[in-house]
Amino acid sequence: MPTSGSQPLHKYSVILNNYRRPSDRFMAGGYAMEADTRTTIELIELAGRQGLVQGVELIAVENPGDIGVGTFNQADIKAVLADNGLALTGVMPNLWGNPWQQYGTLGAADPATRRRSIDLCKKAIDLAAACGSEYVGLWPGQDGSDYIFEADYQCMWEWWVEGVRELADYNPAIRIGLEPKPNEPRAYPVINSAAKALVMIQDVGRENVGVCLDVGHSLFSAENVAEAIAMLQGRDRRLFHLHMNDNYNTADLDMIFGSVHTIEFIEAFYWLRRTGYSHFMSVDLFAYRTEATRSVEQSVRWMKAMDAFIDRCGMQRFDALIAEADPTAATAFLREQLLGG
Amino acid sequence: MPTSGSQPLHKYSVILNNYRRPSDRFMAGGYAMEADTRTTIELIELAGRQGLVQGVELIAVENPGDIGVGTFNQADIKAVLADNGLALTGVMPNLWGNPWQQYGTLGAADPATRRRSIDLCKKAIDLAAACGSEYVGLWPGQDGSDYIFEADYQCMWEWWVEGVRELADYNPAIRIGLEPKPNEPRAYPVINSAAKALVMIQDVGRENVGVCLDVGHSLFSAENVAEAIAMLQGRDRRLFHLHMNDNYNTADLDMIFGSVHTIEFIEAFYWLRRTGYSHFMSVDLFAYRTEATRSVEQSVRWMKAMDAFIDRCGMQRFDALIAEADPTAATAFLREQLLGG
């Protein structure tokens, strides 16, 4: 059953704003000591110079020039991507950072907000299509509820289903990935697990709708990253995209990928390979107190090292461990590979 | 949209072994000071004398006389249920307590174990049918994985899908409820959330397969009890059964229902009413250090008090709070009702 012969793809990417220092609710003015005046174009050039990834992921806003990305237009982006030999690996419409979105976007009770949100997503789809990307990611950060008796869970769900369906039909050539997260900024997000994303995908009923798994979100959910990958891929390869970062299983710290977990990520990389995952892995960090460019670098180097580790051990070795189903043998093998002796 | 006019049903039940004191891994010989020699028949009579519930739920074992239930036969059970005016609200085959089940039941890698497990479930279905119950609950406690590179997640899932389908077809008049739990005794159970249960239900593709929501499991999952109810009921009323207990959101303590949470359970009861839940709520406790019969009693009294609270406030009042979507108004209302002033 294992497709151990599948070829490794080793396709790495980075979300461009990972090169910037973020803010949080306590350091509201941002952790950077100086204002960051770099444009999106300059960040693409930085990714090119860094030479570690084959693609970059963009966040799309209503009005170019808004927060997070700097001024840009499609022609400029296409040109600078080409100049730097980079693919556009995906576009995320910013569904979380504008005050009008605070009560929800595709699932807001207000119809005008739903419409405005769908229009923003269509811009992201157009941008992706124009720049050669086949992927648009939707993270419903502001859709969900905080308080008891605040939300009509059924209506919110239905509005999301309808909205995603409209977007899927808007351009069937674009794959749409729904990104689950167990909490934050909402206490109870509308899509809080990989399984719930699958339920929504079935309700939407379109082939170009799948999941963006943020491995950090998965780590602090009541789910197992490797199993989530197996489940999503086992259902018509609906894992469309990956966001890569790390944390301590308690909150979404968006730390350098690989800085905390080792063995669990090795298992995840095995399952990506085994299930023929063929898309990009995109670094998704919040470099609060670490130098941002080096934080991206280390994340990519960890991904490459994990892929190389799988190559070195051989997929058959892992297939055999699972077939043997003896955890003492599996842990012995991993220890010998990681620490020797 | 709300079906606020739906009639309250107020159907309460208890799992019979709740009247016994349990053991745990530290108090392996059990918390009871004396051996409990009462039979299943005697426990049904106790439920009858207690006079709080309209039905009881049974755990079915391979050989009557095994752990947990005492010797019984179907005729005796039917007779004593009738004598005490009690319905049989459901049967759970014991899929967790026999050493041969430790590597899984319907999802075990060993085909003979899968067959033996299915046969045990069929006995439970037969027992339910013979005693007038329309419900059988499956809790896959031993199916899942503990260690990294231990399980083939995709095979385990498929075997569960096939097994449940066979059981659903075995007697289509019996509703089968899958009970999700985020962990324990397995680190990563095969069905770890309400959403994942829905994914499995869709794979199984049978109308008589739904979910048993254990509200305690739900509390310590990355899910919201009320939202899980809304989701399950919003999809063809697939909430087939409820297990009622309480905890502190961190582990499955199986405490007296209502002893910890108040407002969240009120919201859950609202959604049960609103979505027309028409089945039983079954008390499911581990009375480690509390007197068992009184622990059951208090759980039922809390359920009754919550149903009465919903009746007293009126469904329309809660519908209005949700429509208003102002958490300050909702919390003001709840405070006035609970604490006055």
Place this chain on the structure above:
Amino acid sequence: MPTSGSQPLHKYSVILNNYRRPSDRFMAGGYAMEADTRTTIELIELAGRQGLVQGVELIAVENPGDIGVGTFNQADIKAVLADNGLALTGVMPNLWGNPWQQYGTLGAADPATRRRSIDLCKKAIDLAAACGSEYVGLWPGQDGSDYIFEADYQCMWEWWVEGVRELADYNPAIRIGLEPKPNEPRAYPVINSAAKALVMIQDVGRENVGVCLDVGHSLFSAENVAEAIAMLQGRDRRLFHLHMNDNYNTADLDMIFGSVHTIEFIEAFYWLRRTGYSHFMSVDLFAYRTEATRSVEQSVRWMKAMDAFIDRCGMQRFDALIAEADPTAATAFLREQLLGG
């Protein structure tokens, strides 16, 4: 042993910036639809007009006019407090919101940062003393570590001990409260539990150093709010201050106090009364998506309702429940009081 005869104090307060809408890392520009130009003076007047609290708590910054508080001077504050019949219940130096603090304050590896932080705290002590408050709160939000092999835990701890000792000696008439938090914005804060705060207090060795318990932080720690109160008060009444808010035990949502938990807070209020807590309870919210003034109002009303509930039931009733040590009796009593019947 219970001091059930102690008089209720019912002293309520609010942190002034609770009247403002906050930002978070996703809604970096803030959840407010419009800029909030109100000054600290105006917020004190608002608290006065609202008429629910007897005091207000201030956040002190290096340069009046900085983020969060608006321009103010001590004379103005004293005057407006007097005009509005409000006490100054405490001052918190802002140890979390300036980029120079991102690697720590009193525990930073850089000696100049430690000195600058201590100077800021002394300003807060002076402000408190000048305006009639006896309390200054220290929340070491930026002191701790995120990554493995990032911190020298022993040095960081020692620097905090030395810094707090210097502050305690700077003005022994001012009580200093250390506020523990299990995480955020640091993965591992230097003071992450009430017990760890006690360890530091013993190291510092000064009578005017105690704890500010944020009940929300306590809820999502591996601690029990009521027990933390009992422990802190049992050791020379070292509970110096309270911050009041609510959450779902998983993250620091800073929700309206009382909006989630009921019975656990009733137990906490009992222990506050029993141990003779005589200081203020200060509302500490982040009103992301709720109207801020009403969110403060509801929080105070819940505190008042819980104090009134304790009064109505009588301390002796709760003393008796604990002496009886029968959880079925305790939960029966609470249900009858909350839901009737």
Place this chain on the structure above:
Amino acid sequence: MPTSGSQPLHKYSVILNNYRRPSDRFMAGGYAMEADTRTTIELIELAGRQGLVQGVELIAVENPGDIGVGTFNQADIKAVLADNGLALTGVMPNLWGNPWQQYGTLGAADPATRRRSIDLCKKAIDLAAACGSEYVGLWPGQDGSDYIFEADYQCMWEWWVEGVRELADYNPAIRIGLEPKPNEPRAYPVINSAAKALVMIQDVGRENVGVCLDVGHSLFSAENVAEAIAMLQGRDRRLFHLHMNDNYNTADLDMIFGSVHTIEFIEAFYWLRRTGYSHFMSVDLFAYRTEATRSVEQSVRWMKAMDAFIDRCGMQRFDALIAEADPTAATAFLREQLLGG
């Protein structure tokens, strides 16, 4: 400041009942397929034959022959330890497995229970002294509370302080280690964190009272294992013993040490070395579904591999990473060492 020159000790041990298959609350009859009739003496011989550890840890019961240890007497144990070249690394009185202990032991409200518990602990102290061990461990598993308004937290604490003081004075040559755990089997244990153990140690006021850190308990607390070691050792080297196992940070799974965490344990081993930890590390597993002897073996091999890793890298290397305080450098170093390239 680092004591990087300290000599590695590499002292490994195992709790004898780790060689047995356990039960849990669902598999109440135990996971073993056959009854385990091996005596304590035979398990010591097994540890000797296995040849991986230098010592074994015993659980002491009131009546030799009780659960968990098999029949034994001190003379037999001394002889078989000597024959096998093993030290007795510690004795734990069984404070969790007898029904009379279910409402607490040293902290029970019933004075007779407290006295009986202290007597049991004295037997353990005598056994340790007689067999050449300087260590007795106390894990207050049954002391704490489950329900709201169940416990008088202050009395329970005081009784524990008094009991531990009596035990410390009973034989000052024996070091007593208090083992914290955040929950299970009690919802809220009397000693739930390393910091709280330190608070109790200060209350007890005896030099021969310290902490047994179970690294698994620490992982699922709101604490950082390495930091807990640094804190305990920084205060008069009060880390007296270690229990070694692993889990996923959510519950006390007592899995094979090293099977889940890698980098966090490397940091912990660094801090043990740096702070001159000179006692044993004792394997403490529940081998539910894995072969028990091999599970112990793998745990010891992981400990040895981590100690060897620290030796190979050199303490100075880690000292330098901490001094540098650049997480990107630390993670680069660790990746190169673990995965190469």
